[in-house]
Amino acid sequence: MLEIKNLSFSFGQKVIYDQLNMTFPISSITGLIGKNGVGKTTLFRVLAKIYRNQGVEVTFNGQPVTPNMISFLPTDPYFYPYMKGSEYLDIVAKDPSELIQSRVFASQLDLPLDDLIDNYSTGMRKKIAFAAIFAQSRPIVILDEPYNGVDLESNEAIKYIIQQYGKDRVVILSSHILSTITDISDRIYHLQDAKTVSSHPKEGFEAFAKAMKTQLMDKFSDSE
Amino acid sequence: MQKTFALLKLRLSQGYRMLDSVGWLLVFIFLFTIIGVGLQFLQTLVNLQAYMSLVLSFLLLIFLDYARPDKSFLSSIFQSYLSLVSYLWAEYVLILLPIIFYQCWKGNYFVGFGLVLVAILVASLSPLHRRSEFTHVKQMIKWIPIHNFELRFFAEKLGVMTCVFIIIGFLSIIHIGVFVVWIVLFCLTLPEVFKWHESREMIHYKANFVWKKVQSYMLTVGKLVLLPSLIVMILFPEMWYFSIYLIFCLFTTIFLTISFKYAMFTTVFNSSAASNVVLLLLLLMFLPGGAFITLIYAIIQYIKAEKNMKLLYA
Numbered sequence: 001m002l003e004i005k006n007l008s009f010s011f012g013q014k015v016i017y018d019q020l021n022m023t024f025p026i027s028s029i030t031g032l033i034g035k036n037g038v039g040k041t042t043l044f045r046v047l048a049k050i051y052r053n054q055g056v057e058v059t060f061n062g063q064p065v066t067p068n069m070i071s072f073l074p075t076d077p078y079f080y081p082y083m084k085g086s087e088y089l090d091i092v093a094k095d096p097s098e099l100i101q102s103r104v105f106a107s108q109l110d111l112p113l114d115d116l117i118d119n120y121s122t123g124m125r126k127k128i129a130f131a132a133i134f135a136q137s138r139p140i141v142i143l144d145e146p147y148n149g150v151d152l153e154s155n156e157a158i159k160y161i162i163q164q165y166g167k168d169r170v171v172i173l174s175s176h177i178l179s180t181i182t183d184i185s186d187r188i189y190h191l192q193d194a195k196t197v198s199s200h201p202k203e204g205f206e207a208f209a210k211a212m213k214t215q216l217m218d219k220f221s222d223s224e
Numbered sequence: 225m226q227k228t229f230a231l232l233k234l235r236l237s238q239g240y241r242m243l244d245s246v247g248w249l250l251v252f253i254f255l256f257t258i259i260g261v262g263l264q265f266l267q268t269l270v271n272l273q274a275y276m277s278l279v280l281s282f283l284l285l286i287f288l289d290y291a292r293p294d295k296s297f298l299s300s301i302f303q304s305y306l307s308l309v310s311y312l313w314a315e316y317v318l319i320l321l322p323i324i325f326y327q328c329w330k331g332n333y334f335v336g337f338g339l340v341l342v343a344i345l346v347a348s349l350s351p352l353h354r355r356s357e358f359t360h361v362k363q364m365i366k367w368i369p370i371h372n373f374e375l376r377f378f379a380e381k382l383g384v385m386t387c388v389f390i391i392i393g394f395l396s397i398i399h400i401g402v403f404v405v406w407i408v409l410f411c412l413t414l415p416e417v418f419k420w421h422e423s424r425e426m427i428h429y430k431a432n433f434v435w436k437k438v439q440s441y442m443l444t445v446g447k448l449v450l451l452p453s454l455i456v457m458i459l460f461p462e463m464w465y466f467s468i469y470l471i472f473c474l475f476t477t478i479f480l481t482i483s484f485k486y487a488m489f490t491t492v493f494n495s496s497a498a499s500n501v502v503l504l505l506l507l508l509m510f511l512p513g514g515a516f517i518t519l520i521y522a523i524i525q526y527i528k529a530e531k532n533m534k535l536l537y538a
Contacts, residue, residue: 074296078293
């Protein structure tokens with residue numbers, strides 16, 4: 001189990017998190033939702049150790065989490081210029097088995113691996129990064145908006161890959177489209193502000209979606 | 225180790241593909257000129273002592289390392305600190321290789337070895353620094369006017385490095401070589417500053433738009449380099465013509481990069497104004513008289529830019 005204890009994080013004076021606790025069981029897919037700017041990406045970067053640790057305790061099966069345990073797909077993945085798709089898969093893979101796996105994912109996502117990534121569209125860039133990162137054999141997978149810019153067919157392929165190959169791992173993903181999360185997640189964390197995060201199990205998704213919709217409609221009608 | 229080789233191979237292929245897109249004739253002319261004339265010219269002119277190449281190479285690598293955008297990516301693909309440092313070391317030795325060869329050719333074997341150690345030092349320090357853009361705390365640099373937003377945002381993004389860069393300019397007191405490296409780095413940074421086009425709404429077109437922008441930047445950059453240039457001219461009066469040539473190179477770079485940016489400007493989609501031809505012309509500028517070739521190209525780009533902006537906005 002991945003456990004986050006006392007998550008406090010701030011950018012200077014701006015507090016993003018204040019003493020939040022979260023758990024993510026193995027063999028589960030957890031969706032993370034929240035308003036723009038609430039700190040979803042920040043949470044991912046804290047977990048991936050891109051940000052300096054500000055006192056948060058992150059453990060996996062009781063052991064402190066190291067960057068080697070985490071595969072992280074950022075919102076805007078980095079690519080070297082003049083790099084081919086196949087070369088990207090080569091350098092991200094740790095060993096031949098990961099490389100083969102990433103090539104299988106790439107073919108499922110219809111990616112032209114011999115083309116330069118500079119010529120890829122936004123969705124194709126997201127897909128190649130997803131294929132490379134999801135193929136890493138690390139126990140924790142973090143996907144920051146994996147469906148961004150991706151076409152409908154690939155959207156389904158990504159969902160399939162996450163469900164099939166996410167077993168025995170902790171998968172955390174974020175998205176602003178609720179259905180893409182509810183379709184495959186076992187649980188949703190709803191980040192509301194620095195101190196509040198609510199957890200919703202699979203059986204409560206429908207009620208949660210309805211409540212969200214009603215809340216939003218009320219907000220709009222009040223403002224009118 | 226396998227990953228290190230794969231990455232190094234990729235970096236070399238990148239270089240090959242980049243040069244391929246420029247045209248090999250231009251590359252060969254450039255290489256012949258720089259090997260035949262450039263190094264000898266610099267050595268004779270500034271009488272650079274061998275040990276100075278250690279200091280200057282260190283500064284160059286620190287600057288490159290600080291600005292490299294792939295740090296998070298590299299940390300994510302390398303499993304350990306040691307493997308990451310080994311890769312960075314190999315890459316930095318490759319970057320310094322021409323200088324190492326040159327020093328060995330001149331019989332300065334210890335300096336050559338020292339350069340390898342400099343590469344190790346910078347590679348070992350590299351993982352300790354993380355890019356400041358992730359911190360969301362931005363230091364405003366108000367002394368660069370907001371209408372020079374490209375330079376201002378770039379300087380704000382680099383944060384501390386901007387202050388270090390300015391301080392290095394004043395270190396020209398030590399040796400004119402520092403001033404040379406400072407101006408060269410400044411010139412090579414400018415294409416990055418003007419790389420991205422602003423959105424079409426940000427442009428308030430007036431007649432001679434490009435020229436006014438060039439003038440405004442020349443004024444800002446002029447203020448910035450005034451004092452270090454005066455220091456160099458006073459302390460190294462025998463090199464006054466060389467200092468003036470370097471400043472001329474800097475202003476030519478401003479003229480070229482801004483003109484090129486607006487010659488390529490389009491309102492249809494966001495595009496990058498980065499060009500390998502511009503980069504090579506900038507390097508060519510540091511050879512005797514090379515700035516005049518670059519200036520001619522810049523004038524052509526300037527005419528295109530004014531025409532382009534007039535067509536789009538007037």
